[in-house]
Amino acid sequence: MTALVLALLAGAVAGLALGALGAGGSILTVPALIFLLGFAPAAATTASLVVVIVSSVAALVAHARTGAVHWRAGLLFAAAGLLPAAAAGALSARIPGTVLTLVFAALAALAALRMLRRREPPEGGPVSGARAVGAGAGLGAVTGFLGVGGGFLAVPALVTVLAVPMGAAVGTSLLVVTANALVALAARAHTAVHLDLTLLLPFLATAVLGAWDGKRLAAKVSPGTLRRVFGAVLLAVAVAMAASAAL
Template identity: 90%
Template sequence: MTALVLALAAGAVAGLSLGALGAGGSIATVPALIYLLGFTPAAATTASLVVVIVSSVTALVAHARAGAVRWRAGLAFAAAGLLPAAGAGALSARIPGTVLTLAFATLAALAGLRMPRRRELRGGGPVPGVRAAGAGAGLGAVTGFLGVGGGFLAVPALVTVLAVPMGAAVGTSLLVVTANALVALAARAYSAVHLDLTLLLPFLATAVLGAWDGRRLAAKVSEGTLRRVFGAVPLAVALAMCVAAVP
C-alpha cells in the first residue's frame, strides 16, 4: 500500500468516528500519522489539530442542520478550556516524543475502554461555577497537549455537568472540540514543526467526507454497534504505541 492510499483510508476512519460519535477522530489520526505516514510525534499532534478542526466543523454543520447543537451550553463549556488549551499547546512542543507517545497511548486506552459502554447518563440540572469550569479547563488542556479533540470526554461532561440532553451532546461536543483545537493550534503556530502537506491534505479530504457521512451512519446503525467497532481501534492503538515507544 502506498503512503497516499494509507492516508486516504486512515482519514476516512477518523472522520467516520468523529461524525458518528462526536469522538475518536484524533485517537485514530495521531497514530496513523506517526506509524503509517512517518510523522514525528510533535508533527502528528499538530497535524491532528488541523484534521480535528476541519472535520469537526464539517460534522458540526451536519448536526446543527438537524437541530442537535446546544450553542449556549457548548460555548460556555468551551470558554473555560481556551486558556488551558493555549498553555498546553505551547508546552507540548517542548516535551520529548517518547513522553508524548506514552501519554497519548494512555489516553487511547481510556477512550477504548469508555467508548463501547452503553451510556446511561442523565443530567440533573446545570452545575454552575467551579465544577463546570474545571471540566471545561481539563478538556482544553488535553486538547492542547495531545492534539486530540477529546469528544469521548466532552460528551459525558456535557450531559452530567451542563445537563445537555444526550441527543444533543454529540453535536455540542463538536462545538467544544472545534474551539479548543483552534486555540491549541494557534499556540503551536510558531513552533518549528514540519507538516508534510502531500500526505496531510489527502488525509484531511477523506476525514471531511467521513465526518459528513458519519452523521448519516449514526442514523442507520445502533449506537452500541458503533461504539463497539470504534472502541476496539483505540485499544489496539494504545498497545501498539506502548510496544513501539519502549526500547
C-alpha cells in the same frame, strides 16, 4: 500499499468516528500519522489539530442543520478551556516524542475502555458553575497537549455537568472541540514543525467526507454498536503505541 492510499483510508476512518460519535476521530488521527505516514510525534499532534478543526466543523454543520447543537452551553464550556488549551499547546512542543507517545497511548486506552464499557450517561441535574469550569478547563488542556479533540470526554461532561440532552451532546461536543483545537493550534504557530502536506491534505479530505458519512451512519446504527467497534480499534492502537514507545 502506498502512503497516499494509507492517508486516504486512515482519514476516512477518523472522520467517520468523529461524525458518528463526536469522539474518537482525533485520537485515531495521531497514531495513524505516526505509524502509517511516518510523522514525528510533535508533527503528528500539530497536524491532528488541523484535521480536528476542519473535520469537526464539517460534522458540526451536519448536526446544526438538524438542530442538534446547544450553542450557548457549548460556547460556555469551550470558553473555560481556551486558556488551558493555549498553555498546554505551548508546553507540548517542549516534551520529548517518546513521552508524548506514552501519554497518548494511556489516553487512547482510557478512551477505548470508556467506549467499550460506557452506557448512556445520566442526564444532569442543576448545573454547577465550578464543575462546568473545571470540566471545560481539563478538556482544553488535553486538547492542547496531545492534539486531540477530547470528544470522548466532552460528550459525557456536557450531559452530566451542563445538562445537555444526550441527543444534542454529540453535536455540541463538536463545537467545544473546534474552539479548543483552534486555540491549541494558534499556540503552536511559532514552533518549527514540518507538516507533509502531500499526505496531510488527502488525509484531511477523506476525514471531512467521513465526518459527513458518520452523521448519517449514526442515524442508522445504534450508538452502543458504534462505540464498541471504535473502542476495540482504539484499544488495539493504544497497545501498539505503548509497545512501540517502550522498545
